[in-house]
Structure formats: structure tokens, C-alpha cells
Amino acid sequence: MHEAKYQLDQSRAPFLEGLVGYSTEGVIPFHTPGHKQGRRVDSELKDALGFNPFLLDVSDEIFAPDKANDSAAVLREAEALAADAFGAKRSFFLHNGTTAGIQAMLLASSWQFEHGRGDLPKDRPGEVVLPRSVHRSVFGGLVLAGLTPRFVRESWDHTWSIPLPPSPEAWQEAIGEGKGLAAVFDTYPSYYGMGGAVGKTAHLARGVDRPLLVDEAHGAHFRFHPGFPPTALSAGAAAVAQSAHKTLGVLTQASLLHTMDPGFAELMPTVLALLQSTSPSFLLYASLDAGRRQMALDGLELWQRALELAQEARNRINQIPGLLCLGSEVLEKPGVEFWDPTKLLIRVDGLGLSGPESEQRLRQYGIQVELSGLNHILVLITIGDGPEEVNGLVEALRKLASSTEQDAREKMAPLEMPVSGEMLLSPRSAMLSARRQVPFAKAEEEISAGTVTPYPPGIPLLVPGEKITGASLGCLESYWRQGIEIRGWANLGRKTIWVVDDH
Numbered sequence: 064m065h066e067a068k069y070q071l072d073q074s075r076a077p078f079l080e081g082l083v084g085y086s087t088e089g090v091i092p093f094h095t096p097g098h099k100q101g102r103r104v105d106s107e108l109k110d111a112l113g114f115n116p117f118l119l120d121v122s123d124e125i126f127a128p129d130k131a132n133d134s135a136a137v138l139r140e141a142e143a144l145a146a147d148a149f150g151a152k153r154s155f156f157l158h159n160g161t162t163a164g165i166q167a168m169l170l171a172s173s174w175q176f177e178h179g180r181g182d183l184p185k186d187r188p189g190e191v192v193l194p195r196s197v198h199r200s201v202f203g204g205l206v207l208a209g210l211t212p213r214f215v216r217e218s219w220d221h222t223w224s225i226p227l228p229p230s231p232e233a234w235q236e237a238i239g240e241g242k243g244l245a246a247v248f249d250t251y252p253s254y255y256g257m258g259g260a261v262g263k264t265a266h267l268a269r270g271v272d273r274p275l276l277v278d279e280a281h282g283a284h285f286r287f288h289p290g291f292p293p294t295a296l297s298a299g300a301a302a303v304a305q306s307a308h309k310t311l312g313v314l315t316q317a318s319l320l321h322t323m324d325p326g327f328a329e330l331m332p333t334v335l336a337l338l339q340s341t342s343p344s345f346l347l348y349a350s351l352d353a354g355r356r357q358m359a360l361d362g363l364e365l366w367q368r369a370l371e372l373a374q375e376a377r378n379r380i381n382q383i384p385g386l387l388c389l390g391s392e393v394l395e396k397p398g399v400e401f402w403d404p405t406k407l408l409i410r411v412d413g414l415g416l417s418g419p420e421s422e423q424r425l426r427q428y429g430i431q432v433e434l435s436g437l438n439h440i441l442v443l444i445t446i447g448d449g450p451e452e453v454n455g456l457v458e459a460l461r462k463l464a465s466s467t468e469q470d471a472r473e474k475m476a477p478l479e480m481p482v483s484g485e486m487l488l489s490p491r492s493a494m495l496s497a498r499r500q501v502p503f504a505k506a507e508e509e510i511s512a513g514t515v516t517p518y519p520p521g522i523p524l525l526v527p528g529e530k531i532t533g534a535s536l537g538c539l540e541s542y543w544r545q546g547i548e549i550r551g552w553a554n555l556g557r558k559t560i561w562v563v564d565d566h
């Protein structure tokens with residue numbers, strides 16, 4: 064549902080209003096945080112942030128005496144407005160990003176699995192069907208929840224060097240009759256804005272009576288314009304986590320967890336309390352409240368503008384020799400059912416440049432991209448952009464193209480596809496095993512004890528429990544040589560990684 068039919072008064076932002084009310088009341092704060100509404104803060108920090116953030120950065124003593132200082136009640140009100148706006152039965156504000164949301168969904172499904180285990184042997188861990196190319200936080204969730212992955216077959220797009228969503232047949236094959244499964248997990252959309260047939264995946268999950276959990280980190284805006292793919296919740300997901308901070312007018316780290324499932328709704332407060340700080344930043348909460356209101360009231364108009372700008376940028380980029388910006392033809396690729404046109408994925412290898420080289424040069428021309436991959440860069444257009452920003456981008460790309468010498472255009476190294484190894488241990492056992500460091504070039508045949516991840520996009524090349532193959536090490540080396548940041552080194556200088564010691 065994209066048309067704005069809400070049950071509640073979406074012009075309200077109770078959390079933000081409560082904070083602003085408290086900050087103007089003149090109350091003397093004998094409570095955390097220690098800066099006491101900005102009374103004592105490092106002067107450079109204060110100059111950088113201004114005064115207001117400190118006034119609003121208070122803790123849970125703030126709300127008016129007539130509400131019994133109950134910030135939890137105001138939070139519930141704000142979350143109810145979010146549930147109404149995002150089409151959920153229940154929504155939760157998250158102050159540790161979508162990472163916490165993903166971990167919470169996996170922990171909750173592990174709890175449900177344990178309580179419905181039936182005749183499955185007690186020592187058999189619950190499994191989660193998921194693509195291999197998930198964000199590294201998912202492997203963190205599997206470790207915490209003691210669940211094991213059952214990977215669904217996915218394909219790789221060689222022309223763009225990115226993973227594609229699994230097909231419905233691949234999901235069917237992996238889910239089977241659902242025996243031993245705790246949940247089905249999908250990323251929708253991908254970092255690059257592509258989505259598979261999420262409705263069909265939800266249907267398959269429902270068929271075996273398991274929840275479909277969705278990492279919708281990059282899709283918090285889908286609900287607010289019909290030009291975007293349907294939301295995973297509207298397609299039948301049981302729960303989704305969204306990085307509201309990635310695409311909406313919301314502060315970094317503020318995310319949302321939405322659910323349609325009453326069992327999850329009941330479990331979530333307990334599970335989230337395990338994962339998140341007891342001192343949430345109220346600045347984050349106020350920004351979620353205000354960002355939701357902005358979407359409910361003006362989202363359609365704001366995203367219309369962003370969609371038009373993105374299309375204009377795409378057309379102009381495609382006129383620059385040597386560059387190629389992906390468009391709706393992406394829908395012809397295997398597994399791709401939906402795409403988000405505000406993601407500008409631009410191939411730069413036609414200029415003889417890698418993604419990281421292009422990123423560096425663009426920075427010299429005053430442009431910072433979202434990410435660079437082996438042969439591409441990714442640029443995000445959001446409600447924060449206007450014609451001036453798009454002109455700046457196109458001009459910088461023109462400069463990039465004209466500064467590249469014609470004879471350099473053939474030099475691009477061949478691109479390798481990430482290849483994953485067999486899972487020999489569960490992520491949890493591997494993570495908790497005795498471990499040692501080995502130089503990555505000598506790690507073939509070892510079992511990885513951690514995640515090793517090019518960042519962004521944050522999809523691990525090695526995951527805990529996986530047998531390390533020569534192919535995955537070759538891939539790691541080529542990412543590293545291209546200058547893509549790798550997270551998860553045991554020792555960055557010596558390029559060692561953690562492997563399981565006693566296998």
C-alpha cells in the first residue's frame with residue numbers, strides 16, 4: 064500500500080515534542096548524560112555540533128511529571144505511529160542499527176524453534192535458509208542465536224560484479240519441507256537496490272510454517288512511493304529490519320524493526336534488551352519520530368523528486384563515453400523481480416579504472432560515493448539531493464572520463480567471482496573455538512574463525528565455520544589489491560586472519 068491511509072494522526076511526533084518540551088522547561092538536570100545539556104562539553108565538539116544537540120541529548124528522566132516521567136510510554140506512542148505509517152502490527156525503534164534488528168529477529172526465531180522442536184534431536188541446531196551474500200551482521204546473529212546456515216543457491220552477475228537474488232526455484236529447493244528450519248532469511252533489496260520475488264519466498268516460508276525474516280536495511284523508503292518495490296511486510300514477511308538512517312532523514316544508527324507476527328511482537332522487547340544499550344540516544348529516537356512524520360506527510364512528493372532526479376542523472380551519465388549506469392534492464396537479470404531506481408550503479412571499467420580508483424579521483428573533484436566495487440561505484444539519490452548536487456555529480460564524472468587516457472582503457476584486471484567453501488562447523492562453534500592467526504595467503508584448507516569482509520558492501524568473503532578455499536583467498540587478494548577496505552583481519556599490518564586451531 065503506497066497511498067497514505069493511516070489510522071493515527073501522523074502529524075504528531077510525540078518523542079521529538081517531549082524532548083523539545085523538556086529542553087525549554089528550564090529544569091536543572093541531575094541525571095545522565097554527564098555533559099548536563101551541554102553545560103560542560105569540549106569546545107571544539109560544541110562548535111562542530113552547535114548547542115541544540117546537547118540540549119536534546121538527555122536520558123529517560125525527561126518526560127513531564129503528568130506522564131510519571133515515563134519515557135517508555137511516549138516511546139510506545141511514537142512506535143505505534145511508526146507501525147501505522149510503515150504498515151506493521153508492531154514497530155520498535157532501534158538504537159544499534161539494523162545490525163541489532165537482524166540479530167533480534169534471529170534470536171527470536173531461535174527461541175521459537177527451541178519451543179517447537181518436536182521430535183528433532185535436542186543437539187541438532189536450528190537452521191536458517193539464506194543466501195550466502197548476506198551482510199556480516201547476519202553471521203553475528205547466527206553465532207549469537209546458535210543457528211546454522213543452509214545456503215540457497217544464488218547467481219553472480221559477471222558484468223556488474225555483484226550477487227543476484229536467488230530464484231524462487233532455488234528458494235524452494237533449499238526450504239524443502241522445512242524440517243529442522245528455524246527461519247527463512249532474505250536481503251531485500253540488496254545494497255544495489257535489486258529485489259527478488261519476496262512474495263513467493265514468503266509464500267514458501269508460510270507453506271512450511273516458518274517466518275520469513277527480511278533485512279530491508281536499504282528499503283525503509285519503499286512504503287512511501289509507488290515507484291518503489293513493494294515492502295517486504297506487504298509481501299508477507301513476518302519481520303523486517305530497516306536502516307531508516309540509510310535512506311530517510313534520520314540520524315546514523317537509528318533503525319526500525321517491524322513485525323506482523325504477534326509472537327515476535329511479544330518476544331522482541333526481551334530479545335532487544337539483550338542486544339542494545341540500556342541508555343538509548345534520545346536524539347536517535349527523536350530523529351526516527353520526525354523522519355517517520357516527514358515520510359507520512361510528505362514522502363510521496365519528496366520521493367517523486369528524488370526519482371526524477373535519479374532518472375535524469377542516469378540519462379546524463381549514460382551519455383558519458385566509457386560509463387554505464389544500470390537502468391530498468393536489470394529486471395531481465397536472473398532472480399531480479401524489483402529494483403530501486405534511486406540507486407545509481409555505475410560501471411567505470413570502460414575508463415580502464417577500478418571502482419576504488421574512480422572513488423579516489425571523484426573525491427578530488429569534490430564527490431564522495433557510497434561504495435566502490437571491483438568495476439563499479441554506487442551513488443545514492445535521496446530526498447536530500449537536488450538539481451545542484453546531480454549537476455555536480457555529472458560534471459565530476461565527465462571530468463573523470465576525460466582525464467582518463469584512451470590507451471589506459473584496456474588495462475582493467477579480469478574480475479573474479481567470490482567463491483564460498485563448505486561449512487565444516489557451525490558459525491557459533493567456529494567463533495568459540497580455540498583460534499590462531501595465519502597469513503591469509505597460507506590459510507587454504509583451514510576453517511575460518513571469523514568473518515572477513517570487503518566493506519562496503521559488508522558481504523563476507525569468509526564466514527566462521529567455512530573451509531577456506533584457494534578461490535576465496537584469490538578473491539580476497541584481488542579485492543585487497545584493488546584498494547577495497549577489508550574488515551576482519553586478525554592483524555591488519557601482517558594480513559593475518561583468524562582460523563580454527565584444533566581441526
Ligand SMILES: Cc1ncc(COP(=O)(O)O)c(C=O)c1O
Pocket residue numbers: 159160161162163198200250253254278280281306316318519520521
Ligand atoms: C544489507 C545490509 N544489512 C544490514 C546492514 C547493517 O545495518 P546498520 O548499519 O544499520 O546496522 C547493512 C549496513 O551497511 C547492510 O548494507
